Amino acid sequence: MRATNRLSAKSVTSLAPGKYNDGAGLWLHKRDDGGGQWVLRVTVHGRRREMGLGSIADVSLKSAREAAEKWRDLARRDLDPIKERAKAKRAAHGNLQTLKDIAQDAFESRKAELKGDGLAGQWFSPLQLHILPKLGALPVSEIDQKEIRNTLAPIWHSKAETARKALNRLSICLKHAAALGLDVDLQATDKARALLGKSRHKATNIPAMPWQEVPAFYASLSDGSVTHLALRLLILTGVRSAPLRFLHEDQIDDDVWTIPAEAMKGRKDATVDFRVPLSAEAMAVIAEARRQARGGFLFPSVKRGVISDMTMAMLMTRAGHKARPHGFRSSLRDWLAEATDAPHEVAETILGHAVGGAVERAYRRTDYLEQRRALLARWAKHVTGGTGAIFSIVLKEGAA
Known part of the structure; x- marks a missing residue:
């Protein structure tokens, strides 16, 4: 021994x-x-x-x-x-690991995948507003379906989409915790969904202004302020609010605005930048906005960063309109359907929608830039008080 x-x-x-x-x-x-x-x-x-x-x-x-x-x-x-x-x-x-710690770590690890590194807060905010105040201090090993059900029940029917996002984000956090080797119940969110039941909330469309009323509203945006100019360009281009609010001078080359792929919401071909043809009216708005640019951003806020979507929405509310800035995309789409015979694929591409299946998109070599340019020029003529008469767009094979 x-x-x-x-x-x-x-x-x-x-x-x-x-x-x-x-x-x-x-x-x-x-x-x-x-x-x-x-x-x-x-x-x-x-x-x-x-x-x-x-x-x-x-x-x-x-x-x-x-x-x-x-x-x-x-x-x-x-x-x-x-x-x-x-x-x-x-x-x-x-x-000892709390959900708050895990949520922050999960967010940090996903920033590179998120638009603008997640700075807009859209990924983290459902957790921050509706999950972490009640569950953030709990160890992840103690979070079960009952805790989740009790947390989301107050908004499950009244704010269904927000609750759904919060639940999905929480599921990601639990998977992140499991990947770290922590003892968590990966089925907790599914069990909570079963306990919460089917939501009674019915989705409603974002209020949109009839395309016939857009010219009068456009004419009211005449004081040259950042908010007025931003709304004008939003109407003229049909883009979403976020890419417009973060528009940087470097994205504009002559009369084409190129939106980076990562800024395009809902695009399946997320590796492809999106080109927006700029009408003469849009170029005039941009020229005026450049005089108030800060740090290269055409639509800066008063204090720091860029103008918020809420700022534009509040302007419309104070003017007595129920419509919202995002609704101008619907106004444009209705005008395309009712006042032109624009082909479906061109009209959808104007709004930045992916058209067709994956194979079809892989073989398509055009983004219909010139056809979209003609349509948006006519749209600009309409919103500035010109004619909205029907005209034809003819697709040419291989046109780009």
């Missing part, structure tokens, strides 16, 4: 620098500065492992021997003590 307990408490502090065997694989490594480290040597599956047990300043000889026996027992059962200790630490740490 190997000799054990070779060292004494007194010798631990008085020994010269070097390596000293206490027996049964427990070693003391003394340093030149008088400090030292306890190290346990064990053999697992025929491979020697060295495991640190702490410094002599923190761990006494007695405690080192007790710890060594604990880990030797695992080695005798063919378990790697280093891996088992790491696993125990992860489990202990996991019980």
Whole structure:
């Protein structure tokens, strides 16, 4: 039997620098500065492992021997003590990991996939507003379907889409926690959905202004302010609010505005930039906006950053309109359907919609730029008080 307990408490502090065997694989490594480290040597599956047990300043000889026996027992059962200790630490740490910590880590890891690195807050805000205030301080291991049900029940029917997004984001957070090795119930969100039941909320379309009324509204946007100019360009181009609000001078080349692929919502071909042809009226609006640009952004807010969608919406509300800025896309689409015979694929492309299946899009080599230019020029003529008469767009094979 190997000799054990070779060292004494007194010798631990008085020994010269070097390596000293206490027996049964427990070693003391003394340093030149008088400090030292306890190290346990064990053999697992025929491979020697060295495991640190702490410094002599923190761990006494007695405690080192007790710890060594604990880990030797695992080695005798063919378990790697280093891996088992790491696993125990992860489990202990996991019980202390709150949902708030996990949610923030999940958000950080996904920023590169999100529009503008997630700075607009659309990914994180459902969690921040509706989940974290009630569940954020809980360890993720304690979150179950009942906790989730009780959290989302107040908005499940009244704010169905928001609740759905919050639940989906929470599901992502739980999967993120599981990937970190934490003990979570990955089915909790599905169970909560079953407990909450089917939502009674009926989706409603965003209020839109009839295309016949757009010219009068456009004419009212005449004071040259950032908000008026932004709404004018929004109407003229038919783009969504976010790309317009973050419009940067670098995106404009002559009479074409190129929206980066990552800024295009809902595009399946998200690696392709989207070109917007600019009418003469749109170019005039841009020229005026450039005089108020800040940091290259054409529509800056008063304090910092860019104008918000709420700013434009509030202007319309104060003017007595129920329609919202996003609704001008519907106004344009209705005009295309009722006042032109624009082909479906051209009309949809104007709005930045992906048209056709994946195979069809892969073989299509045109974005109908010139056809869209003609239509948007006529739309500009309509909204500035000109005619909205029907005209024809003829598709040419291979036109670009």
